[in-house]
Amino acid sequence: MLQDAAGAVSARAVAKVDEAAVIRAVQHGDQDAFEQLVRAYDQSVLRLAMNLLRSSEDARDVYQEAFLRVYRNIHSFRFDCSFHTWLYRIVTNICLDHLRKRKVRREEPATVETADGPVDRMDSFEHEGPHADPERRMWNRQLGDRIGAALSDLTPRERMVFELRHYQGLRLRTIGDMLGTSEEAAKNCLFRATQKMRVVLGDFV
Amino acid sequence: MTCDAVAKAIPLYYYGELEPAVEDGMEEHLQFCTGCRLELERQRAFAAELDRRQLLPPPDLAAECRHELIRAIYREEAPAVRHRDSDPWRLFREAFESLWHPGIRFTRPAGAVALVALGFFAARFVGSGPASLNLAGTAPDSIVSSIRSVQPDNAGRVQISLDETHRRVVSGRLDDQNIQRLLLAAAREQDNPGVRVESVELLKDRSASAEVRSALLEAVTSDANPGVRLKALEGLKSFAGDAEVRKTLAQVLLEDDNPAVRIQVIDLLIAHKDDATVSVLQTLVGKEDNGYVRMRCQNALREMNASVGTF
Numbered sequence: 288m289l290q291d292a293a294g295a296v297s298a299r300a301v302a303k304v305d306e307a308a309v310i311r312a313v314q315h316g317d318q319d320a321f322e323q324l325v326r327a328y329d330q331s332v333l334r335l336a337m338n339l340l341r342s343s344e345d346a347r348d349v350y351q352e353a354f355l356r357v358y359r360n361i362h363s364f365r366f367d368c369s370f371h372t373w374l375y376r377i378v379t380n381i382c383l384d385h386l387r388k389r390k391v392r393r394e395e396p397a398t399v400e401t402a403d404g405p406v407d408r409m410d411s412f413e414h415e416g417p418h419a420d421p422e423r424r425m426w427n428r429q430l431g432d433r434i435g436a437a438l439s440d441l442t443p444r445e446r447m448v449f450e451l452r453h454y455q456g457l458r459l460r461t462i463g464d465m466l467g468t469s470e471e472a473a474k475n476c477l478f479r480a481t482q483k484m485r486v487v488l489g490d491f492v
Numbered sequence: 493m494t495c496d497a498v499a500k501a502i503p504l505y506y507y508g509e510l511e512p513a514v515e516d517g518m519e520e521h522l523q524f525c526t527g528c529r530l531e532l533e534r535q536r537a538f539a540a541e542l543d544r545r546q547l548l549p550p551p552d553l554a555a556e557c558r559h560e561l562i563r564a565i566y567r568e569e570a571p572a573v574r575h576r577d578s579d580p581w582r583l584f585r586e587a588f589e590s591l592w593h594p595g596i597r598f599t600r601p602a603g604a605v606a607l608v609a610l611g612f613f614a615a616r617f618v619g620s621g622p623a624s625l626n627l628a629g630t631a632p633d634s635i636v637s638s639i640r641s642v643q644p645d646n647a648g649r650v651q652i653s654l655d656e657t658h659r660r661v662v663s664g665r666l667d668d669q670n671i672q673r674l675l676l677a678a679a680r681e682q683d684n685p686g687v688r689v690e691s692v693e694l695l696k697d698r699s700a701s702a703e704v705r706s707a708l709l710e711a712v713t714s715d716a717n718p719g720v721r722l723k724a725l726e727g728l729k730s731f732a733g734d735a736e737v738r739k740t741l742a743q744v745l746l747e748d749d750n751p752a753v754r755i756q757v758i759d760l761l762i763a764h765k766d767d768a769t770v771s772v773l774q775t776l777v778g779k780e781d782n783g784y785v786r787m788r789c790q791n792a793l794r795e796m797n798a799s800v801g802t803f
Contacts, residue, residue, distance in 0.1 A: 318565065319783040325558060333549040333557065343553055350557040351564065358565055434545060452507055453539065454546055459509050474509060481503035485538055 306370055313361050321361075325354055328371070331455070332378050339382045339450050349385065353378045368464065375457075376465045379447055386443035430488075437487035441480050448476040449484075493517045498528045506535045555791070562784050566752045666694060672704070679707050685717040692720055696727025705731060709740050718750040725756045732760040742772040751782045758785070762792045770798040 306327075312320035332353060336346035356377050364373055438446060447466065451457045452473075457465075463473040493501075493514075498521050504510050505518050522529050640653040664671040678691035692711055698704045704727075711724035721744075731737045738761065745757045754776075761769045773789050777800055780786040790800050 318562075321565070322558070322562065322784060322787075325561065329554050329558060330549070333554055334547075337547045337549050341547065343550060346549060347553065347557055347560075351561055354561050355564060430541065431545065434542065452509075453542060459507075474504060477507065477509070478500070478503055481535075481538075485534070488538065488541075 307366065310361065310364060310366075310370055314364070321358060324357075324370075328374055329354070332374070335375075335378060335450065335455055336382055338454050339446065340385055345385055349378065349381050352381050356381075372461060372464055375451075376467075379451070379465055383443050383447060386446060433488050434484075437484040440483055440487055445476050445480040445483070448473050449480040452477050493521045495521075495525060495528055498522070498525070499531055502528075502532055502535050506532070506539060559788070563752065563755060566755070566784075666698070672698070672701075676703065676707050679711060685715075685720060688715060688717065688720045689723055692723040692727065696723060699727045699731055705737070709737065712744055713740060718753055721748070721750070721753050722756060725753065725760065729760060733764040738764070738766075738768070742768065745772055745776055746779075751785050754780075754782070754785050755788055758788050758792055762795070765796050770796055774798070774800070 306324075309320045309323055313324060329350065333346050333350055336349035337343060340346060340349065353374070357374060364370065441449065444466070448459075448462055451462045451465070452459060459473040459477065460470040463470040466473065498518055501510060501514060501518055505515060510518065522532065638655045640655065641651075643651040643653075645651060662670070662674065666672070666675075672695075675691045675695050678687050679695060681687045681691070688711070692708065695704050695707060699708055708724040708727045712721050712728065715721050715724070728737055728741070732741070741757050741761055745754055745761065748754055748757070758773070761772070770793065773793050777786060777789045777793070780789060793800050
């Protein structure tokens with residue numbers, strides 16, 4: 288399981304250099320300290336955006352927008368929550384905006400057409416390598432399609448909660464804080480998301 | 493617990509998000525119920541499938557994003573820094589530079605204020621001199637550029653000999669030779685950085701011409717305004733492999749006082765790796781004060797499998 292893995296890695300990285308001192312330095316205009324802060328968190332921000340939006344270009348946009356917002360608003364950070372929660376609140380808001388815009392103009396398909404037929408947008412899904420059994424590859428491709436369809440069937444908020452819990456390993460209480468909702472609401476979101484996905488995936492798993 | 497209640501709780505059980513009492517009840521039920529155990533196995537298989545399909549960002553993406561971010565920030569001083577640093581000339585230069593950076597929209601008003609300030613100071617310092625005299629008796633669109641002689645006569649009058657310059661508006665296409673010549677002259681216009689930037693912006697897409705390239709190189713090395721220098725560097729991008737251009741870029745890298753310019757020069761130089769670049773980067777690492785520029789330099793050297801310093 289990926290219990291709290293991402294959060295723990297980021298937290299450990301920053302704990303080494305006393306995060307509060309770094310943030311105060313940034314608040315006083317120290318750009319090196321800002322860069323230190325960015326380095327501590329940027330991999331997990333990118334991973335979250337990549338998995339939610341499934342596009343490295345969109346992830347790049349989210350990265351820029353999120354850290355620029357941090358840079359512009361760090362003076363208003365009052366240490367009444369962890370920096371991690373504050374940052375993720377920014378990132379999740381930006382990602383939710385992206386997801387909502389996509390919902391309006393219809394979700395992009397999980398596969399793209401190429402000369403070799405449809406290929407999953409998530410290239411790293413092809414984990415069996417080029418010599419894998421063709422039947423297995425076909426099955427995997429179909430499963431990838433189903434997972435793409437299942438994810439696109441979720442509301443932006445369900446998608447976000449699922450992503451933060453399953454892939455980012457955050458606790459539902461933290462997720463509730465980030466999304467400005469209760470732990471109970473986050474719990475319901477996770478339940479609905481899981482149920483919907485399992486229905487779509489049917490006999491695949 | 494009933495099978496129905498257990499089935500509903502399985503996702504939260506899997507994620508460890510159940511209350512301890514409910515979790516205990518579930519575990520008790522699972523010991524005796526094969527159907528619910530199978531359901532839990534399905535949840536695990538489902539989660540494992542999703543784990544296998546987690547997307548990881550491409551290895552270089554974070555570094556690229558960080559680079560873009562820091563560049564954007566160099567053009568946008570933090571409010572705290574802005575309050576702390578009250579050097580008016582620096583503020584003016586930064587505000588002015590922000591005019592030609594398309595990414596940060598909200599800095600444009602600051603640039604506009606700077607331009608107004610430029611006009612104000614220009615009027616204060618040259619407004620009373622002969623260059624701005626506009627006299628009755630001269631052509632309406634002319635200004636006096638110099639006074640040659642002043643000769644009083646016996647009738648109490650004065651005869652003044654002067655040179656006039658006339659303002660003209662010319663227009664034409666960018667590929668017109670005359671227009672290009674005027675743009676080249678405008679790119680060297682000492683008193684007006686706005687005119688220089690506009691001219692270099694128009695010329696930068698025509699760097700295939702040796703004359704234009706030479707003007708761009710001159711702007712990169714000599715222009716006092718970093719906005720003009722950055723624009724000129726953009727124009728030299730397609731000639732980053734040219735020996736003469738690289739020689740100039742190396743000189744700029746070691747001498748320019750603006751970090752954004754130095755970063756852009758590093759990008760141009762490392763697009764075509766060679767020994768001379770290694771040497772310049774190693775020299776820069778030793779003297780660079782700016783942490784980000786130094787880091788970019790060190791990264792570039794590592795990418796070229798070169799040592800980070802000279803020993």
